[in-house]
Amino acid sequence: MVRWEPGAAERLQKAALELFATRGFEQTTTMEIAESVGLTERTFFRHFSDKREVLFHGQQLLADAFLAGVDSAPAEASPLELVAAALQSSASFFPDERRAHSRTRQSVIDQNPALRERERHKLASIATTLADALRRRGVDEVAATLAAESGATVFSIAFTQWIREDEQRSLAGIAAEVLRELLTLTATAAERIPR
Amino acid sequence: MVRWEPGAAERLQKAALELFATRGFEQTTTMEIAESVGLTERTFFRHFSDKREVLFHGQQLLADAFLAGVDSAPAEASPLELVAAALQSSASFFPDERRAHSRTRQSVIDQNPALRERERHKLASIATTLADALRRRGVDEVAATLAAESGATVFSIAFTQWIREDEQRSLAGIAAEVLRELLTLTATAAERIPR
CATH class of the missing domain: 1.10.357.10 (Tetracycline Repressor, domain 2)
Structure with a gap:
């Protein structure tokens, strides 16, 4: 069963942007983005098709x-x-x-x-x-x-x-x-x- | 020794465009373009870095x-x-x-x-x-x-x-x-x- 994550998309987006800005876009993985806010990579992919989409959704x-x-x-x-x-x-x-x-x-x-x-x-x-x-x-x-x-x-x-x-x-x-x-x-x- | 090819670039360009238009861009190879005007693929690459450059040079x-x-x-x-x-x-x-x-x-x-x-x-x-x-x-x-x-x-x-x-x-x-x-x-x- 998929647990509902309140505001997961917003938390992922905020975390991703911080990681992209500090480490670089290429150097950041979807796994790192998800883990930095205590979520799984699967949860990331429920919200975004790839890390680029975080910037363009x-x-x-x-x-x-x-x-x-x-x-x-x-x-x-x-x-x-x-x-x-x-x-x-x-x-x-x-x-x-x-x-x-x-x-x-x-x-x-x-x-x-x-x-x-x-x-x-x-x-x-x-x-x-x-x-x-x-x-x-x-x-x-x-x-x-x-x-x-x-x-x-x-x-x-x-x-x-x-x-x-x-x-x-x-x-x-x-x-x-x-x-x-x-x-x-x-x-x-x-x-x-x-x- | 490299033979000088009069108008090779123009002949290659014309031939490429015809092949792209009739067979499709993806389906046409640089080899086919060169051979269709009696030139070698090497000659093609002396004039164009790839087949896309034929369209944009x-x-x-x-x-x-x-x-x-x-x-x-x-x-x-x-x-x-x-x-x-x-x-x-x-x-x-x-x-x-x-x-x-x-x-x-x-x-x-x-x-x-x-x-x-x-x-x-x-x-x-x-x-x-x-x-x-x-x-x-x-x-x-x-x-x-x-x-x-x-x-x-x-x-x-x-x-x-x-x-x-x-x-x-x-x-x-x-x-x-x-x-x-x-x-x-x-x-x-x-x-x-x-x-």
Whole structure:
């Protein structure tokens, strides 16, 4: 009979991140992660398919947060207003109390080329999911891709700033500023690039 | 003594693409590629490190074409004008007579998840290279990333359209239209997203 482990996934995740950060991702085994919180490797594999998934299992929730933002936007919202709503909603996934965790996670990822590739892939999937959501809202093919990719770029830049040492602003605030910078950049160009 | 093989790289590339397209990438060996044009496998490996490199060896030349565009832009060009120049320059890398080749190459890549990942990685590298070039032109960190990523997205959308069946427009023309669409999208948003 499988015993129910209260909060096992959270305990495993916290322990794994600490081990990855101190010993290195490659050097840490699933057995060590499990044992460090008094659980078995079998329990680990009930929650995560491998140690990499400890770092990426929130991906679907993050994608859902983007989509919830699109859903909450008014019917007349333009494509980039939908993206702005998605960015604000995604930021709720990263409250300030999660900043330290996100910083540690990123430092682990930065040290490992395969994890960096996986993180890039995660962002690309979120952009694709967001573009699909825009299309379902009636945005045409090209505009949906342009707006969604812009949203993913803004998210990525804002997130990098949010986890900087000593950064105090919220992710929502930073994302709004970066999006505004994109609008300013393109407004300047719109006047000067010939039709 | 190594015999000089006139145009061996080009012949190998053409043969490889045909084999990949008809038999499948996984099913084609470097030996078969070499033998199909009367060359040895050793000759193949003098030109390409593996069969995947046949599909990607133009990457540096493409990146160089983007950079040449940035270099050719006037000193007062705004970040997105630099990107517009880079896009126009990159299009010169894909004259219309290369369209059939590009179509076949893309169909091979689309059928293989690892090749799709490699192609995504290639585009990401080009965006990074372009952002670095913008920084060297004095564009600040965030603006350089936003502009370069926008450029990579525009390129990717334009390229997908350019290789569509029956498409007649040049890549330069399509890229200019897609960039214009991005400017229109953001102009609409700039009026409506609160500061």
